[in-house]
Amino acid sequence: MMVLLLVLPLVGALLMLLWPKIAPLLTLLTATICSLAALQLLLQVSEQGSQQILLAGWPSGLAISLEANSLSCLLILLTTVLQLLVALYAFATYRRDKLGTGFWPLSSLLQLGLTSLWLSRDLFNLYVCLELLGLVAVALVSLSGDKAIKPALNYLLLSLFGSLCYLLGVAMLYGAYGVLDISALALQWQTNILSTAALLLMTLGLMLKAALWPLHGWLPAAHGAAPAPVSALLSALVVKGPLFILCLLWLQLASAPQAVAIAPLFTGCGLAALLLGGVSALRTPFAKNMVAYSTVAQLGYAMLALGLLLRFNQPLFAAALWLFVLAHALAKAACFLAIGEITATLGGKRLNTLKGASQTMPLAMFAFAVAGGSLIGLPPSGGFLAKWALLQGLWLQGDQLLWLLAIVLATLLSAAYVFRVVVLAFDRADPVAPDFAPRILPQWLALLPALAVWAMALYSEPLLRLLKQEGL
Amino acid sequence: MSLLLFDATLCLLLLVLALASILSRQLVHGVILYIAFGLMMALAWARLATPDLALAEAAIGAGLTGALCFSALARQQLHLPVVLSWPQRLWPAVFVLLMLGGVLAALLQLPPTASPLVDVAQAELINSGVSHPVTAVLLNFRSWDTLLELVVLLLALLGALQVAPAAKATTSWPLSLSWSRLLAPMVILLAGYLLWAGASQPGGAFQAGALLAAGAVVLRLNHQLNWLRWSNFWIRLLIVSGVSAFVLAALLAMLLTTDNTDVIWLRWPPQLAGGFILLVELFATLAIALTLTLLVVGEPAAAEQAQQNSGGEAHD
Numbered sequence: 012m013m014v015l016l017l018v019l020p021l022v023g024a025l026l027m028l029l030w031p032k033i034a035p036l037l038t039l040l041t042a043t044i045c046s047l048a049a050l051q052l053l054l055q056v057s058e059q060g061s062q063q064i065l066l067a068g069w070p071s072g073l074a075i076s077l078e079a080n081s082l083s084c085l086l087i088l089l090t091t092v093l094q095l096l097v098a099l100y101a102f103a104t105y106r107r108d109k110l111g112t113g114f115w116p117l118s119s120l121l122q123l124g125l126t127s128l129w130l131s132r133d134l135f136n137l138y139v140c141l142e143l144l145g146l147v148a149v150a151l152v153s154l155s156g157d158k159a160i161k162p163a164l165n166y167l168l169l170s171l172f173g174s175l176c177y178l179l180g181v182a183m184l185y186g187a188y189g190v191l192d193i194s195a196l197a198l199q200w201q202t203n204i205l206s207t208a209a210l211l212l213m214t215l216g217l218m219l220k221a222a223l224w225p226l227h228g229w230l231p232a233a234h235g236a237a238p239a240p241v242s243a244l245l246s247a248l249v250v251k252g253p254l255f256i257l258c259l260l261w262l263q264l265a266s267a268p269q270a271v272a273i274a275p276l277f278t279g280c281g282l283a284a285l286l287l288g289g290v291s292a293l294r295t296p297f298a299k300n301m302v303a304y305s306t307v308a309q310l311g312y313a314m315l316a317l318g319l320l321l322r323f324n325q326p327l328f329a330a331a332l333w334l335f336v337l338a339h340a341l342a343k344a345a346c347f348l349a350i351g352e353i354t355a356t357l358g359g360k361r362l363n364t365l366k367g368a369s370q371t372m373p374l375a376m377f378a379f380a381v382a383g384g385s386l387i388g389l390p391p392s393g394g395f396l397a398k399w400a401l402l403q404g405l406w407l408q409g410d411q412l413l414w415l416l417a418i419v420l421a422t423l424l425s426a427a428y429v430f431r432v433v434v435l436a437f438d439r440a441d442p443v444a445p446d447f448a449p450r451i452l453p454q455w456l457a458l459l460p461a462l463a464v465w466a467m468a469l470y471s472e473p474l475l476r477l478l479k480q481e482g483l
Numbered sequence: 484m485s486l487l488l489f490d491a492t493l494c495l496l497l498l499v500l501a502l503a504s505i506l507s508r509q510l511v512h513g514v515i516l517y518i519a520f521g522l523m524m525a526l527a528w529a530r531l532a533t534p535d536l537a538l539a540e541a542a543i544g545a546g547l548t549g550a551l552c553f554s555a556l557a558r559q560q561l562h563l564p565v566v567l568s569w570p571q572r573l574w575p576a577v578f579v580l581l582m583l584g585g586v587l588a589a590l591l592q593l594p595p596t597a598s599p600l601v602d603v604a605q606a607e608l609i610n611s612g613v614s615h616p617v618t619a620v621l622l623n624f625r626s627w628d629t630l631l632e633l634v635v636l637l638l639a640l641l642g643a644l645q646v647a648p649a650a651k652a653t654t655s656w657p658l659s660l661s662w663s664r665l666l667a668p669m670v671i672l673l674a675g676y677l678l679w680a681g682a683s684q685p686g687g688a689f690q691a692g693a694l695l696a697a698g699a700v701v702l703r704l705n706h707q708l709n710w711l712r713w714s715n716f717w718i719r720l721l722i723v724s725g726v727s728a729f730v731l732a733a734l735l736a737m738l739l740t741t742d743n744t745d746v747i748w749l750r751w752p753p754q755l756a757g758g759f760i761l762l763v764e765l766f767a768t769l770a771i772a773l774t775l776t777l778l779v780v781g782e783p784a785a786a787e788q789a790q791q792n793s794g795g796e797a798h799d
Contacts, residue, residue: 014748066627068750139631150642189598208589
């Protein structure tokens with residue numbers, strides 16, 4: 012099943028390169044099959060426990076090991092389902108938006124890169140996955156044509172620098188311990204300068220690639236310049252890949268003193284991301300950049316949860332971390348698709364374009380508002396679940412009033428930038444006239460992930476149980 | 484003693500060339516110095532007893548990257564004198580020095596023992612189908628990495644096709660044309676040898692592919708081989724064949740596994756492993772050669788498509 016999930020998008024992408032004409036249909040087909048396979052894998056794993064395979068049939072250590080635990084399976088399911096949704100949206104709009112034929116094979120390769128990243132438990136293989144992911148993301152951003160070249164090039168250079176830092180860290184660890192498999196490495200782990208330096212280097216590279224504050228500078232330009240379906244994929248999924256590796260490193264490899272020592276850095280960066288990212292989102296005049304800055308801010312929650320998890324070792328924080336990742340992915344996909352659809356129809360990039368959108372494009376605006384509700388953390392959405400887990404964890408630790416205050420402030424900020432859009436959209440006095448009749452189907456497709464994130468609340472109990480157990 | 488002197492000179496030369504290529508005022512000079520740096524780097528790898536890396540560095544680092552830089556320079560239209568202020572230069576330097584210091588301090592702690600994996604790999608070498616350990620690691624022990632790296636190379640081409648600027652008409656120089664034609668058979672022969680030798684000694688798909696690409700790039704820049712473009716279906720098929728032959732071979736190997744153990748992705752049957760690896764390498768060589776050629780030549784996909792549409796109808 013794991014192999015099918017890896018091979019199918021790859022073969023699909025190769026066929027799309029050969030016959031570009033059938034590419035859209037082929038993308039939909041592979042994404043559908045992969046979603047079903049991912050669901051099947053998730054059910055299998057939740058019944059029988061995590062599956063492990065050693066590729067190429069060599070003994071452990073020599074071979075690359077893949078592991079599907081319930082977290083990996085959930086993330087794979089999220090990837091394939093979002094892939095399917097975005098592919099449907101792209102299929103509905105690609106003629107109108109003149110989306111390049113390159114989109115289809117690239118998005119399939121993106122799925123391959125992410126799936127293999129969620130499964131891999133080998134430091135060097137993770138580097139290859141990171142490289143794959145970075146290059147796909149840059150190629151996807153450059154689909155927008157000449158205006159995207161500069162952000163794409165910046166993204167490429169920073170992403171390469173991040174990869175090199177990570178690779179250097181891997182080389183140091185391999186030099187010291189002579190193994191690349193994470194579980195084997197964890198057994199021999201020693202706390203010394205070498206391992207600390209390697210961890211810090213890898214963290215620097217991964218934070219750069221995941222656009223975690225203060226290394227987020229490339230993200231708004233790159234995600235803002237990309238076509239709407241691409242921004243949705245990048246914001247929802249691609250930045251989560253390096254975050255996953257970061258969690259793998261600090262939760263599975265680092266020794267307890269190292270983890271406790273780094274925790275203040277992560278919580279501090281998370282808090283700064285929440286506050287400063289929120290302020291930037293409030294101030295930017297461009298619609299897509301606002302959504303991109305909101306990604307920077309929301310990644311702060313994940314950072315905060317990771318830092319608190321390292322410090323207090325409380326499973327509720329692990330659940331909060333992954334719930335944030337899941338909820339943010341769904342909500343952000345909806346936001347980008349809705350904003351993309353509105354700006355394409357009303358013609359303009361600035362937030363002022365959205366004036367009166369609740370009248371001209373009510374469905375897309377509804378999708379944005381619903382997804383925004385989850386970003387704020389209104390009950391009963393996925394964002395609320397995550398925030399509740401975080402607050403509950405803090406409450407159980409006791410005496411964490413300062414953190415509670417900071418989270419309340421961050422929530423107010425996210426409410427402010429979401430309502431900034433909503434208020435503008437309800438300004439019906441002089442609405443911006445659409446360039447052409449708004450289309451219904453793409454708006455519904457933007458609404459689907461937003462509804463899914465609210466539906467997460469229905470499965471809150473199994474989700475919480477599963478993520479508390481297996482937050483890596 | 485003489486070797487020590489050679490090494491010291493090489494190190495010094497590397498540093499001087501690196502600095503000179505960064506500091507040179509004209510981009511052309513910088514590129515030339517960079518090519519020289521690549522050649523010296525290849526020598527350094529050879530001195531460090533890693534001939535595989537030396538071959539790759541000579542072909543990619545010095546050869547193809549140099550050609551890429553030159554063809555990029557030829558297409559560059561603007562000559563903007565970039566003036567950086569002192570703080571702008573200082574911050575990166577301080578940052579790099581700090582990082583370098585930290586990494587060096589950490590590297591001093593490295594234990595002198597070799598990895599335990601080396602013994603395991605040597606022990607399993609007989610079952611891998613090839614006798615050169617580097618090839619065994621790349622195409623058998625960790626073949627999934629290599630497969631993904633081939634995808635990465637393909638992706639680099641896909642990305643470059645999207646942003647490639649329109650080609651500028653240039654005239655070729657008759658001497659370089661006839662010289663490149665003379666070289667072509669030699670290049671093909673050498674690449675074939677490198678590929679074949681990879682099973683037992685340094686060499687293999689990547690080096691052979693890079694060499695082939697170097698020959699093709701020279702011809703292509705001299706306006707030969709005009710069929711060598713992305714819009715040509717057969718070229719596309721060959722470029723994709725590197726990855727698809729890998730996948731197909733893995734699927735075939737799964738089918739051939741008859742014993743009752745569960746099938747494992749990318750496991751070659753032990754008796755046929757050598758054949759499988761050669762097959763995969765052959766297609767990988769062709770794919771790498773064509774991918775690198777198109778990457779260096781860098782023509783936009785869209786313009787080609789339009790050209791092909793107008794020309795294609797005439798053909799049909």
